[in-house]
Amino acid sequence: MRYSHQRERIFRAVSERCDHPTANMVYEQLKVEMPRLSLGTVYRNLNQLADAGRLKKIPLADGSCRFDKTKESHSHIVCDECGAVSDVHLPSFESFEHAIESETGYELRTYDVVLRGVCKDCRACAEQAG
Amino acid sequence: MRYSHQRERIFRAVSERCDHPTANMVYEQLKVEMPRLSLGTVYRNLNQLADAGRLKKIPLADGSCRFDKTKESHSHIVCDECGAVSDVHLPSFESFEHAIESETGYELRTYDVVLRGVCKDCRACAEQAG
DNA sequence: TTCCTACATAGTAACTATTACTGTTATTTA
């Protein structure tokens, strides 16, 4: 994986924000300073960075993907109202990994947990409205 | 929700098979006997049935969706090689629901857990090959 | 039983998120 200015900026953009951006959000942010940047480049690099383990890819129920800086392992919770994505720490599955493997016959590689709910802001809105 | 022949057949098709079919798999199965069935009808009905709680919708990491009969609550494991989807029983999150809510400020509604690994068949293939 | 109306359908077009293709540009290494 060879160096490129675009890749580095894309990596930094995701690392520096906390809202788990989509490819398009990264694109919108960067194209202000890099008008020739293309959306395909953003997708390609996000996936390469995820494959290389430098970023984490979070596929959501609606078919879109979010990207996150990799720090210690954690899961995500999505607001059903506004779509915000926040971090959440869950106990790991490691302790029942073996049980899962013998139940299913699968060799377990990884898992995605996406919780869904309503965030504080949206609950506040709902209360005011109703 | 009014009765329709199509809806009933779509429901039965999912209920009677164990491979967590996609909308398209249901469509392919039924159009043999119902040549005028349209894919849009399958999608619409699967989503309505899921909304009504008669089926469960399982959104996968690749952006596609699988549908499953609803029985007792369970999660799913997907084979990274062949895409097969199997059932798996996990301890529920109920016990830490409160902790999650206070950590995140979200009101928890539901969660999707999708495990990923390699199924027995694909591991057998890999062993033979390599 | 017949008529009415709302919901359902088939067929098609559109949409969203993403990936692939093509010719050009830039990084690396020799």
Added chain:
DNA sequence: TAAATAACAGTAATAGTTACTATGTAGGAA
């Protein structure tokens, strides 16, 4: 510095799904 090759921008294509429109059907009221 020059050749090889990975990455780029721009565009076209794809997959999965949803929306639209005209026609058909379920199911209750007359």
